[in-house]
Amino acid sequence: MRKVWLPxxxxxxxxxxxxxxxxxxxxxxxxxxxxxxxxxxMPPTPTPTLEEMSYExxxxxxxxxxxxxxxxxxxxxxxxxxxxxxGIFGEFQKRFGIVQQDIDMGSSVVLSRMTEExxxxxxxxxxxxxxxxxxxxxxxxxxxxxxxxxQLPEGQKGQDPSTGSVWYAAYKGTLGWIVNTNLVxxxxxxxxxxxxxxxANMIAYLDPRxxxxxxxxxxxxxxxxSGDPYNYQxxxxxxxxxxxxxxxxxxxPKVTVDKFQRGEVGILIxxxxxxxxxxxxxGVPSEVVIPSDGTIASxxxxxIAKNAPHPYTARLFMEFLLCGxxxxxxxxxxxxxxxxxxxxxxxVAAKFPPKEAYANVALIDYTKDAAISEDLxxxxxxxxxxx
Amino acid sequence: xxxxxxxxxxxxxxxxxxxxxxxxxxxxxxxxxxFLVFLGLFEVYPILNMAxxxxxxxxxxxxxxxxxxAFTKPQFQIAIRNSLLFATAASLVGGIGGTFVAAVAVRLxxxxxxxxLSLYALPMTLSGLVVAFAFIxxxxxxxxxxxxxxxxxxxxxxxxxxxxxxPGIVMVYAFFQIPLMTLSMAAVFENLDPNLVEAARNLGxxxxxxxxxxxxxxxxxxxxxxxxxxxxxxxxxxGTVLALVGMAKNLLSLQIYSHSSESTYNxxxxxxxxxxxxxxxAAGLALLGWSARxxxxxxx
Numbered sequence: 001m002r003k004v005w006l007p008x009x010x011x012x013x014x015x016x017x018x019x020x021x022x023x024x025x026x027x028x029x030x031x032x033x034x035x036x037x038x039x040x041x042m043p044p045t046p047t048p049t050l051e052e053m054s055y056e057x058x059x060x061x062x063x064x065x066x067x068x069x070x071x072x073x074x075x076x077x078x079x080x081x082x083x084x085x086x087g088i089f090g091e092f093q094k095r096f097g098i099v100q101q102d103i104d105m106g107s108s109v110v111l112s113r114m115t116e117e118x119x120x121x122x123x124x125x126x127x128x129x130x131x132x133x134x135x136x137x138x139x140x141x142x143x144x145x146x147x148x149x150x151q152l153p154e155g156q157k158g159q160d161p162s163t164g165s166v167w168y169a170a171y172k173g174t175l176g177w178i179v180n181t182n183l184v185x186x187x188x189x190x191x192x193x194x195x196x197x198x199x200a201n202m203i204a205y206l207d208p209r210x211x212x213x214x215x216x217x218x219x220x221x222x223x224x225x226s227g228d229p230y231n232y233q234x235x236x237x238x239x240x241x242x243x244x245x246x247x248x249x250x251x252x253p254k255v256t257v258d259k260f261q262r263g264e265v266g267i268l269i270x271x272x273x274x275x276x277x278x279x280x281x282x283g284v285p286s287e288v289v290i291p292s293d294g295t296i297a298s299x300x301x302x303x304i305a306k307n308a309p310h311p312y313t314a315r316l317f318m319e320f321l322l323c324g325x326x327x328x329x330x331x332x333x334x335x336x337x338x339x340x341x342x343x344x345x346x347x348v349a350a351k352f353p354p355k356e357a358y359a360n361v362a363l364i365d366y367t368k369d370a371a372i373s374e375d376l377x378x379x380x381x382x383x384x385x386x387x
Numbered sequence: 388x389x390x391x392x393x394x395x396x397x398x399x400x401x402x403x404x405x406x407x408x409x410x411x412x413x414x415x416x417x418x419x420x421x422f423l424v425f426l427g428l429f430e431v432y433p434i435l436n437m438a439x440x441x442x443x444x445x446x447x448x449x450x451x452x453x454x455x456x457a458f459t460k461p462q463f464q465i466a467i468r469n470s471l472l473f474a475t476a477a478s479l480v481g482g483i484g485g486t487f488v489a490a491v492a493v494r495l496x497x498x499x500x501x502x503x504l505s506l507y508a509l510p511m512t513l514s515g516l517v518v519a520f521a522f523i524x525x526x527x528x529x530x531x532x533x534x535x536x537x538x539x540x541x542x543x544x545x546x547x548x549x550x551x552x553x554p555g556i557v558m559v560y561a562f563f564q565i566p567l568m569t570l571s572m573a574a575v576f577e578n579l580d581p582n583l584v585e586a587a588r589n590l591g592x593x594x595x596x597x598x599x600x601x602x603x604x605x606x607x608x609x610x611x612x613x614x615x616x617x618x619x620x621x622x623x624x625x626g627t628v629l630a631l632v633g634m635a636k637n638l639l640s641l642q643i644y645s646h647s648s649e650s651t652y653n654x655x656x657x658x659x660x661x662x663x664x665x666x667x668x669a670a671g672l673a674l675l676g677w678s679a680r681x682x683x684x685x686x687x
Binding site for chain 2: 381
């Protein structure tokens with residue numbers, strides 16, 4: 001009986017959150033179906049000018065329009081413990097009175113779920129850039145270009161030529177791990193150091209089948225072991241060895257810090273921005289390690305759903321996140337912002353591991369990442385399934 | 388429901404008591420309809436739908452590949468093996484533990500027994516998630532008990548009861564399984580005729596002989612019935628494992644979860660695995676039921 005609770009809980013959660021969104025009372029000004037107010041198809045509002053508006057004008061315009069949209073923004077995969085989303089949505093709420101409702105899920109789940117729902121249930125989502133680009137390719141993201149489009153670096157944003165759908169990478173970071181120094185006496189400095197029976201039942205990482213970070217974990221291990229992040233077999237086998245040695249305590253399908261905080265696991269693999277924040281906030285005596293034998297850096301993708309229930313709210317948030325203070329809110333919490341000209345504050349930068357630690361970091365190529373993701377998941381499942 | 392009408396129409400042509408009987412039957416049937424509709428909608432239809440979809444690949448072409456995968460891919464083979472071993476171990480622990488608790492419980496005065504049994508109903512109302520976290524607090528690496536034992540004996544933090552491996556997981560499930568078994572076995576013990584035991588004693592049987600030749604044969608059918616419930620439950624066990632170790636352990640139920648909702652999103656494969664799970668559980672139950680019947684026949 002009890003093992004059906006969890007799926008029930010999830011279904012309940014889903015159904016509790018989702019229907020609240022669907023029967024949106026159609027705002028008088030908006031068209032019956034939420035057509036994106038961009039320049040391209042049949043503009044019902046004075047949209048052609050939106051393109052020409054500056055950031056301030058757009059925010060004022062969108063904030064006004066957003067007032068007719070229930071005052072909520074529905075997000076997928078943007079929990080408060082990830083990339084300072086707690087702080088960002090807190091500030092967004094303070095400024096515009098719009099409340100975030102998040103359903104946390106890994107990148108893979110965001111991709112399949114938004115595809116299944118025809119991108120009509122959530123407003124925005126955070127998922128790994130290669131999947132964000134895939135959503136754009138499927139025409140499931142809005143064709144809205146933020147006002148600071150030109151200030152986002154090439155390769156970290158994209159508009160699909162056939163569908164017009166847009167994706168962004170809003171921030172980036174490097175994969176490493178956080179070590180509870182109370183629990184773990186010798187801090188592992190490299191991937192190869194992890195292969196040590198001393199770490200029995202100590203290590204936790206995210207499931208590559210569900211999350212982008214999980215895929216990145218396999219890529220980082222592959223890079224360390226074989227010198228090529230896309231040689232996923234090497235990384236999968238490496239992790240498989242850790243499983244066989246009994247070092248892996250949990251493989252989580254979505255991000256969680258509960259067990260690390262309680263001291264149940266001692267080594268938690270994630271991106272440095274999260275690790276550094278957790279080091280400050282969790283109250284666990286800990287150290288953040290960027291593995292010396294190599295790791296990967298990757299962006300974090302964000303998108304607006306094509307058929308978002310609150311289209312203006314979603315666009316307002318994206319302006320705030322990419323062109324407004326969202327970027328400096330990322331920066332204040334160790335998340336390297338993507339927009340050019342926004343730097344990490346010196347006092348924040350000082351808390352990072354030293355520059356030398358980042359000497360051996362491969363930046364993920366989203367096209368290559370997309371090409372291997374599916375096979376990587378299978379290889380990982382097979383290599384680690386022997387438990 | 389259309390099924391009710393022909394019976395009614397037919398009943399008009401029949402006379403007297405037969406007619407009223409037919410009407411009575413159809414009324415009974417009408418009362419059953421909500422249950423049948425419920426069963427059909429939420430039990431039969433989903434299973435059929437799932438079994439049907441498991442016969443197609445993601446592009447919608449007919450294939451048996453999902454079933455071939457289930458038995459040939461190492462990750463699924465191991466999942467099946469783990470599920471069987473885990474369900475057997477957890478059922479045995481629950482079954483044996485529960486039987487002993489029940490044996491003790493029935494000897495208590497009625498007041499205490501009722502208190503114990505109602506306390507025992509509690510675990511079954513708790514969510515698996517809650518129980519998992521309760522055990523982490525109690526028995527995790529930094530759980531209360533581990534800390535106390537380490538303090539008391541001055542042991543290093545490397546010494547701890549490991550909640551995150553199979554023995555730990557089986558133990559957490561025992562928290563559900565032992566009370567469940569106790570409740571079903573308490574009824575069996577209450578029905579055990581004390582005269583039989585006394586007769587055996589009078590005839591000079593030693594206590595273990597009484598158990599071996601009298602009590603166990605009488606209890607065994609009930610025990611096996613209880614074990615079927617345990618085994619069926621444990622084959623699908625899922626929430627607590629997920630909360631404890633996430634996907635780090637490989638169980639059939641976790642593979643299905645992973646394929647259907649959390650990640651790979653391969654519904655046909657998940658369907659095939661679920662059909663395999665149902666088949667294994669059904670086979671296990673059939674085996675237990677068959678042995679219970681055989682024993683019952685031998686007993687009379």
